[in-house]
Amino acid sequence: MPPPAILTEQLTRTIGAKTIVDRVNLSVSTGVIFGVLGPMGAGKTTLIRLLLGLVEPTYGAAWVLGYNVRANADAVRAHTGVVLQSPGLYENLTAWENLDLFGRIWHLPTPERNERIRALLRHHGLWERRNERVADWSHGMKHKLAILRALMHRPKLLVLDEPTAGLDAVDRELLRTDLAVLARQEGVTALIATHDPAEAALCDEIVIMHKGRIVAAGSPDAIVCASAAKRRVMVTGHGFTAELVDLVQSRQDVTHAAIDEQGRLIIEVSAQAVCAAVVNLLVESGAAVDSVTRCNDDLATVYRTLVEETHEDRPVSR
Amino acid sequence: MRTDLFRDSLVIFVKEWREWSAARTLWPASVAPIMAWGAVAPHLLGQLERGPLMVGVLLAGLPLVLSAILSADSLAGERERRTLETLLASRLSEQAILLGKMSAAVVLGWMLLLSAATPVILQQWLGPIAGFERLNIATLLWGLLAVGAPCVVLAVTTGALIALYTSSARVALFLTIVFGGMLVLIAFGALFWQPGGSGELLVGSLTLTGLVVLALDITLTILLLISARRERMIMTGG
Numbered sequence: 398m399p400p401p402a403i404l405t406e407q408l409t410r411t412i413g414a415k416t417i418v419d420r421v422n423l424s425v426s427t428g429v430i431f432g433v434l435g436p437m438g439a440g441k442t443t444l445i446r447l448l449l450g451l452v453e454p455t456y457g458a459a460w461v462l463g464y465n466v467r468a469n470a471d472a473v474r475a476h477t478g479v480v481l482q483s484p485g486l487y488e489n490l491t492a493w494e495n496l497d498l499f500g501r502i503w504h505l506p507t508p509e510r511n512e513r514i515r516a517l518l519r520h521h522g523l524w525e526r527r528n529e530r531v532a533d534w535s536h537g538m539k540h541k542l543a544i545l546r547a548l549m550h551r552p553k554l555l556v557l558d559e560p561t562a563g564l565d566a567v568d569r570e571l572l573r574t575d576l577a578v579l580a581r582q583e584g585v586t587a588l589i590a591t592h593d594p595a596e597a598a599l600c601d602e603i604v605i606m607h608k609g610r611i612v613a614a615g616s617p618d619a620i621v622c623a624s625a626a627k628r629r630v631m632v633t634g635h636g637f638t639a640e641l642v643d644l645v646q647s648r649q650d651v652t653h654a655a656i657d658e659q660g661r662l663i664i665e666v667s668a669q670a671v672c673a674a675v676v677n678l679l680v681e682s683g684a685a686v687d688s689v690t691r692c693n694d695d696l697a698t699v700y701r702t703l704v705e706e707t708h709e710d711r712p713v714s715r
Numbered sequence: 716m717r718t719d720l721f722r723d724s725l726v727i728f729v730k731e732w733r734e735w736s737a738a739r740t741l742w743p744a745s746v747a748p749i750m751a752w753g754a755v756a757p758h759l760l761g762q763l764e765r766g767p768l769m770v771g772v773l774l775a776g777l778p779l780v781l782s783a784i785l786s787a788d789s790l791a792g793e794r795e796r797r798t799l800e801t802l803l804a805s806r807l808s809e810q811a812i813l814l815g816k817m818s819a820a821v822v823l824g825w826m827l828l829l830s831a832a833t834p835v836i837l838q839q840w841l842g843p844i845a846g847f848e849r850l851n852i853a854t855l856l857w858g859l860l861a862v863g864a865p866c867v868v869l870a871v872t873t874g875a876l877i878a879l880y881t882s883s884a885r886v887a888l889f890l891t892i893v894f895g896g897m898l899v900l901i902a903f904g905a906l907f908w909q910p911g912g913s914g915e916l917l918v919g920s921l922t923l924t925g926l927v928v929l930a931l932d933i934t935l936t937i938l939l940l941i942s943a944r945r946e947r948m949i950m951t952g953g
Contacts, residue, residue: 449804452946475806485801487730489737498733501726502805530737546801 400463402427402554402586403448407457410443417443419609420457425588425602430580432600432617433590436704440609441590442482445558448588449474462553477554478547482562484539488532492523492542495531496549503550517545521571537564544572548579555579555587561596573599594697605703612703617696624699629692630672632662636684644682645675663692720814723807727815728822731789735823746830749777754834757844771855772902774831775863779870780895782824784888786874789816790948791887794878800949809943817871817936824867832859854921861925865932870895872935879942 403425410418418440425431433441446452448461450470459466461473486495493514500510518524521541531539540562547555555576561569579585580601589600597603598617605613605620613620637656645664646654653665664675672689679686735741756773790813793799802812832855838844839852873894878887 446949450945451800451803451949471806471808474804477804479801479804481797481800481804483797485796485798487734487798488796489734494733498726498730499805501729502723502802502807504722543801 399427401425401460402429403431403459403461403588405448405457405459408444408447408454408459409456410440410447410452411455416609418447418454421606421609421611423604423611425586427586428580428584429601430576430587430589430599432597432603433588433606434592434594434597434603434700435590435606436592439592439606441592441606442558443609444606445479445481445556445588445590449477449479449556476552477556478550478552479556480540480543480547480558480560482558484536484543486531486539486543486546489530491528491530492518492534493527495542496546499546499549505550513549517548521545536562537568540564541568541572551583553585555585556590557587558590559592560589561591561593569596594695594700597700598696605700607704613699621696621699624702628668628672629663629665630675631690631692632664632676632679632686633688633690634662634679634684634686637662637679641679641682641684645678648675648678651675720808720811723811724815724818727802727807727812728819731816731819732823735785735819745781745827749781749827749831750834752777753831754838757835757838757847771858772899774835775828775866776895776899776902778824778827778831779866779898780892781827782820782867783870783874783891783895785823786817786820786871787878787887787891788884789820790875791878791881791884794948795884803945803948809945809948810940812948813875813939813943817875817939820871820874821868824871825864828859828863828867832863858921861921862928865925865928868932869928869935870898872932872939876935876939876942879939879947 401424403423405421405423408418408421408423409416421440421444433444435441443452447454448459448466450466450473453467462476464470464472466473487498490498496514496517497510500514505513514527515524518527523538523542523545526534526538531542534542540560541564544557544560547557561572564572576587576589580587589596591597600617602616603614603620604611613623615623637660639656642654642656642662645651645662648671650667650671651664652667653663655663657663662679666672666675672691676686676689753774790799793802799812803809835844836852836855839847839850839855843850874887874891877890877894878884881887881890
């Protein structure tokens, strides 16, 4: 079994009294597309900076591609392609010149460099615009070029901070396909930081970060399933009174009950099997039940719920 | 390792020049006024007692301030445009990035200095300007080389140091301009303080001044390279 592409132990970064990244434990397998999902200010960018050795951890340790980040950050960066939140392109230069600059930085020999630039621009539909100044391009095109720049030296690890921001639906799909191909065929590991649950849902594994901590970890499906322990059901009918809601909520296996704006009773139960007992209780109490529907949570809902909750508990390790 | 440092610095040097070459307004906005000033300044000031020295300070002042600004902007400006972090996330060392940027700004500063001096040299060669009769072209060239050239390095290094320790490009540029202005004022003050000065350019004093500035250059460059840490370069003023 190959060593993990990324491994962190209690990785922590504080600035003054503020903890930006709080005891993060990660283990990312080689060749997977790994997502770090979290709202703005969750600590995603700082986590990326820590993994690249751009800032030093206050506490804890990280190994990327087998290299200790504190001791051997140069080796980490040498094998990593990075696109940070801003495309970071030289706007006065053309697309070709931007890629050529990074080809030189990576010490690619001239014939290989030219061939690589040609292949990347052609494959991603930017060949015809190679001699245009990047300043005149749309945000989406700039982002696409920044991703190509990160791929110039065929990195083993690709780190993308909000990679599809500004991309249209077609380009998003193309990027996802390309990342999947890279991950599977070339064994490239991709680390994607995003605030978009739809983007994270396409990753093999994810962590959800909030206030510097990991609050959930696993595959997107596993996170949704784990969260479904708190299952919600929607009951339609009549006779749902405040007393009835209190009665339902008094059950130990019901975590929450409320009547929504449409007069439906929304109940959060600890297990799906509890539903029948709750419906019986409603009927016995004089309510008329027309239908009972299970609310299917998706990653976006789970993410929203997790972020909205206050997390005073210990961080989750993965 | 050392080969990599020079090779990488050269990549950044070429990148800086490509960017400046592509900035269409930079050249007409800087070289043209400097050359124009170089052409008229001796006529305006040549009659004064300390004419040649004063003109020297005035001619050098603008290129020095400009090269300091370019140096500060190439660091603080890139940090603000978020291109610096991309460079820092690559295999380049902090020193290679800084040396590349500084050397590009130094060469540009030297070119600006030469642009300012060329009209004076040409006019003097065609026939002495009034008030400059005793000014030897060779001495003027020596002044450019011995004092002007290291002063450009001083301006560039100081601009880079200011950018490294300030929180935003705006603050860095403001402080750099203040520093440049102060330097010119100090140079003026030194002219008037010089006891019994004749206003002549003296090879000995030029060489001595040049050596002092060179020592400052070396000290500040070492300081800059030691202070250059990725975290500081990203985090602003850290």
